[in-house]
């Protein structure tokens with residue numbers, strides 16, 4: 001069977017760290033694809049949207065004619081793992097912002113929600129994935145999820161607030177799981193959503 005093709009949205013941000021995290025999962029049957037144009041997007045079986053700057057990613061998706069195609073693929077069930085700015089890009093509502101967003105994830109987010117003076121911090125994150133449990137969350141100018149729509153499940157919390165959610169085949173985190181040494185959430189994402197990699 002051919003490998004599952006996992007895309008990294010590669011306009012800007014920390015997509016390379018996600019590529020390295022995928023490699024650290026040790027799952028051999030995936031091919032990593034840097035996605036910068038429509039044909040790349042069409043070729044992938046799943047997509048990672050990294051942290052970075054959500055306004056820039058939204059603008060570049062439009063400029064390269066990929067915005068509507070990505071929205072359609074996600075609505076049709078493309079598995080997506082988004083972190084930080086990626087989560088903001090997927091969100092339906094962004095408090096106090098009119099910025100371009102895909103609007104496919106039924107949450108409200110507040111950008112830079114931990115205050116300007118707190119640029120980044122580490123803190124334990126409790127996941128509901130039994131074999132993963134508690135992990136070290138790295139938050140970098142992180143957003144907060146301030147409201148959840150119906151059909152959105154909370155997968156991880158920090159101080160009882162949701163920091164990772166799932167709606168259908170969309171998984172999104174406010175923190176940076178690509179910085180974990182053993183990449184457990186990347187392994188979980190691949191094994192949960194890409195049947196080609198099982199067995």
Ligand code: GLN
Nearest residue numbers: 051052053054084085140
């Ligand atoms: N504050 C950034 C944004 O709004 C997100 C920060 C990050 O991705 N580390 O896009």
